[in-house]
Amino acid sequence: MRVQSFLIGGFLGLLQVASCSPTPKSLPQPPTRVERTAPTSTFSNNVIFSPPSNAGWTDPRVLYSRVIELSDGSLIATWENYSPEPPLVYYPIYKSLDGGVTWSEVGKVEDQVNGWGMRYQPFLYELPQAIGNYPAGTILVVGNSIPTDLSQTKIDVYASTDGGENWDFVSSIASGGEARPTNGLTPVWEPFFIVYNNQLICYYADQRDSSYGQKLVHQTTSNLLTWSSTVDDVHDTSNYIARPGMPVLTLLPNGNYIYLYEVCGTDGCRLHYRLTSNPLNLINATAYSLVSTAGTRPVSSPFVVWSSVGGANGSIIVSSGSQSNIFVNKNLGASGYWVEYSVPQPRAYSRTLMTFKEDDNLLAIMGAGFLPPSSVNQVSLSVVDLTALGI
Template structure:
């Protein structure tokens, strides 16, 4: 959820593709090294030029993934001067996140609005219709400069992030302001489950709720199913659950983390259930650490095998630089805080390395406006060395 977007506003042939015979999967390129040679703290990926007229907050909401090739990709909200329309930059690292360079850009080719908010990167782990395993997807919110409309659109790259093509529109909404009664949609999160691509997102279009969390699925990336609610509050219209993040646990359960704004100060809540398509009926909990800390705002969660046994859930939030770790499969009394050097950030992203998931990357791009010093940075963290 965006607490300061009002201030920011003041500043300013699918079916035939899906049914065509699929092309063979391309060979996966190999990157020589996939793990960083060392840990790293708050390494700058991108900082807007100080002499340019960038819109406050300059950058925000960073995400990173490791591809099956071993290359890393990163993107973020880029508040560059308009015109031209804003876009999502694509940066690549071939040394595990120690150095980065821009290799591509994702532009709005459909709406003439720009790609403005909440990018999410995902690599297909299997073929979906005409999109081979290894296709990189980017879901993002296309919004005009006046913030009057919202569209969650999907773009695809078949060459590891260098070039991009439009795939489909997941959903459309109204004015991009976090005000109950308006009808925007926000914050996509992509995941493949049971040979379907799921898109979770925050939705203000239901007149019964200030905001709720929903998902839709597709088997061809073009046709999306009817919405299913994941989290809503029947007792309070003012409740604004938002910013979904999902990870699988080794016992077969799934954790569905989100912020509970409107009624609980945006504290981080989560649900645990065996079916990621039925979180509405799953058990619900609030994260509170061994130090009595309630993480607040914009969660992200991953599961690592660190330490053996049940491994560990690793959770980040928007108001605390520490990681919140649970080594008991999400037991609500078992969250422990660990300090890392990566600064806190709004919707800070987490990524585990494919070759060794005891190594973690945290990536952030600063704070909600007003914030005229935001930059994009990442840290590489050895979870074993933290003592998890």
């Protein structure tokens, strides 16, 4: 959850059905893989971007970083960028052709429709299949467009068909009110994408329903242009002040999905999760608290991936905002099997995790520092060998 003008959110507003999209360009088919060797050695806390110390950047300078590997083998990354305004804030797009060792800025996701800027909670996603007229390999960024005075929130989608250099507005998913995590306000927060059953699903946190301080919902699209009405995923009917937020999920080898989120308001933003074979029906899935075998209950800003390393069931790997350690479950999410492992990447608010496609023994962990006050935030990346960790 986002505190004060920046802090951890997950919340509600007015549903806006999207339209108004340019015809997408076609990607080269098939995509050409980047000529690089997947990392054979690990590295720790490699700084990708550090804002100038005297150039008017607003605290926290950078935050909420995301990284993915594209189908061509390159990596792209983005984050919340608190650069001086004007011009409007934007999501920088950085690319690496050598597995995360070196990076260069190749593009920017700029607000093309609201005149507010792209301010909070970017999420990167490469389409694994065509959705509507957008081919497999299209890169999407979904994030929260918010004006400088934080008076409104709007979850907008942008697409790139040239590897992240150029971006076009696609659609709006949801609109809400003031961007502050206060019960009774109506923002929307923290989008996350997956494709399921030939649909793109957007999960997010929603404060627009007056019955709840905050709840988790999703909407779907089959064409990226128009979106369904909202469906509740997590809400607490007995506690208005409960604030489930920051939803993320990943597919497991048994066909289940693990859906991970924080619960603020009533549980100190500790992490909870659900397991289900149907990611469109999370409201009926059993909820579990994430507790490690050492008794740790990780807090805030979760992220989750799965790796085939670790045995017949592979390993579910979780990051939180309260520990540098990662939390690993080799039993398909069964309660009581979460083990902590130390990693070199520093603790940060909303770190992201990524396993490499050609070698998912390698785990990338990216962070961009802390919520304000945090005047020294920078974006950095570590790559760790899961086997070497003992997983």
